[in-house]
Amino acid sequence: EDQVTQSPEALRLQEGESSSLNCSYTVSGLRGLFWYRQDPGKGPEFLFTLYSAGEEKEKERLKATLTKKESFLHITAPKPEDSATYLCAVQAGGSYIPTFGRGTSLIVHP
Amino acid sequence: GAVVSQHPSWVICKSGTSVKIECRSLDFQATTMFWYRQFPKQSLMLMATSNEGSKATYEQGVEKDKFLINHASLTLSTLTVTSAHPEDSSFYICSARGGGEETQYFGPGTRLLVL
Numbered sequence: 001e002d003q004v005t006q007s008p009e010a011l012r013l014q015e016g017e018s019s020s021l022n023c024s025y026t027v028s029g030l031r032g033l034f035w036y037r038q039d040p041g042k043g044p045e046f047l048f049t050l051y052s053a054g055e056e057k058e059k060e061r062l063k064a065t066l067t068k069k070e071s072f073l074h075i076t077a078p079k080p081e082d083s084a085t086y087l088c089a090v091q092a093g094g095s096y097i098p099t100f101g102r103g104t105s106l107i108v109h110p
Numbered sequence: 111g112a113v114v115s116q117h118p119s120w121v122i123c124k125s126g127t128s129v130k131i132e133c134r135s136l137d138f139q140a141t142t143m144f145w146y147r148q149f150p151k152q153s154l155m156l157m158a159t160s161n162e163g164s165k166a167t168y169e170q171g172v173e174k175d176k177f178l179i180n181h182a183s184l185t186l187s188t189l190t191v192t193s194a195h196p197e198d199s200s201f202y203i204c205s206a207r208g209g210g211e212e213t214q215y216f217g218p219g220t221r222l223l224v225l
Contacts, residue, residue, distance in 0.1 A: 032213065034212075036216070041201070041219070043203045043216035043219040044154075044203070044205075046215055046216070049213045087153070087154070096159070097144075097159055098214065100153055100154050101153070103153055
């Protein structure tokens, strides 16, 4: 059974304090790993898709990396507007339905 | 690109009535659409998956006669909550995937309140 585990469940940072969110996965034949940001009362906003180990993608203060077992979402010098829940999902080769983790709730204090 | 819209964004209805939620992919053809339900401070719960022109595939525990899903075109899917009851009150979110991509793009969600 495909599994996706995100850690930590919640993270509080001071503005400017860089950190990383983790998404570990157990799937057969990874076809894609996805990161989303979700603000309260809104649908998830797409951030990145990673396809193979070693791949990295960046967008502003965010950088996503991928290994064979996990992905990290690095947040550099976060700002209060980065506060949100970050969701990770994986698409395995044997399924057309992605599996979502439970998310990491990030709060950045000014 | 890859914009998905939902309508309405929020709806209040009386118990026993039916409510239809529309999900549209605005700039791509969605071969697959997903419907999720989300309770406060919880993660997404997949309700069903639909492919254009085919019957939806429902997740275990989701009543197909209560949550009617139609995916009649490559840009439109609808979710109808039939005979809604207060326990159906929730945040419903659709997503769409197409164009040969694995990435799914989400709509902004619909808040349903059943009185």
